[in-house]
Amino acid sequence: MAPSPENILNLDIQVPNQTRYLRLVGNIAQLVAKEIEAVAGDRDALAYHLNLVLTEAVTNAIQYGSGSHAEGKIRIFLSYENSDLCVRVYDHGAGFDLESVSAPDDAALSERGRGLFFIRSLMDTVEYRKTECGNVLEMKKRVA
Amino acid sequence: MAPSPENILNLDIQVPNQTRYLRLVGNIAQLVAKEIEAVAGDRDALAYHLNLVLTEAVTNAIQYGSGSHAEGKIRIFLSYENSDLCVRVYDHGAGFDLESVSAPDDAALSERGRGLFFIRSLMDTVEYRKTECGNVLEMKKRVA
Amino acid sequence: MKIVTERRGGKTVLSLKEERLDAHNSGELKERISKLFEEGGRDIIVDLHEVEFIDSSGLGALLSGHKNAAQRSAGFALAGLQPRVKSMFELTRLQRVFEIYPDLCEALTG
């Protein structure tokens, strides 16, 4: 199908870099997922997954990404266009090499390291790069 | 209290100009209200009121404000800073004179004309003006 | 919009199965009510107990039903308003206009 303007949603959100706002951000993502027309599969599953992915990415931005440019805020960008979901979470920390982060070792029972695992498992593509607005973790998923 | 960055929330939302997105926009406003720290009074009442105000303003933008610049989208801006809530809804129609809209006549039992009445009753200040980004209905409320 | 229509005790009950009554579905509600009157409906009760949110267009749709009933000297009542929904009737002073019952049971016997 050709892109139609009816299918375009954009959200640009800024919240304080505090974990108490994770719920707000996650729940907004959940509402968006529930409103998406095209979802062929389980709409509630997508809602949970998007909530989780945003929660994990924003948690990382709060924990590792609050450098001097942070001004105490986290910026999140969420868009849906023609069946493509795109989520971006910005941070102002030192950055990291996404490719070098491997899946958690099942045997080790580590208490950490499952955030990016969830993100990679639930989204189609994940990228991390430096931009003029800070580092950005970009996560995409086709939901048609 | 002095403004603290911890209290700053910003949401910039674009949705298709269709009534089916009223629920999404209203529910997002409701989530924001529930997350606001400073609410002294009834947090659930504020959540309903903010949901209603956004619903009414976006309905008007869809019904009266879809001019040639509209591109089929409605833009909503929501911010909370230092106990001040500010909501802006943009439209691209011919505009109107807000001051000339009077309260509904109780005796007439008109089916219309209660949208701006709700907005005025539930917010502290309401303004409508032309800007470079289109007409904007700006509604403010102090929630401390 | 999801509406369940039933005959109960000689009256027609419309139960709204929606959390929101807003400009997206109020037009349809208005049509449904007006069609019932056209088809000879004499006593209509709208059960709102599942409705958590109502806006000005929702109030407008219900007012349309009220006026329609008045013209035909028919009955039109509302039942099961949640507190927040009720407060919107109060703010617009429409609680004095409508026949409002706490719940469907009282609307059927009242």
Added chain:
Amino acid sequence: MKIVTERRGGKTVLSLKEERLDAHNSGELKERISKLFEEGGRDIIVDLHEVEFIDSSGLGALLSGHKNAAQRSAGFALAGLQPRVKSMFELTRLQRVFEIYPDLCEALTG
């Protein structure tokens, strides 16, 4: 975070009264569990039936309890996982690590 702690049938039950278990409250849960073990707790059940959402930090807090119990040869079980919450254990293969019961009743007798 809201947690109700009770002794039942010789075990300690922690009922989480939160819809979300995420980085905002998982640190506190971890502390609470670890304190219970320090105070001599032998059999801990975490009742998750009100939890609708869990993230990786929530799983981490529970894993910390599990490892703590293993070190002390104490019991540590989970009960009442909602389907979505359960699927997060499955995705991370942690359902094989934890002792998981459908509900609190089975956890107490199991």
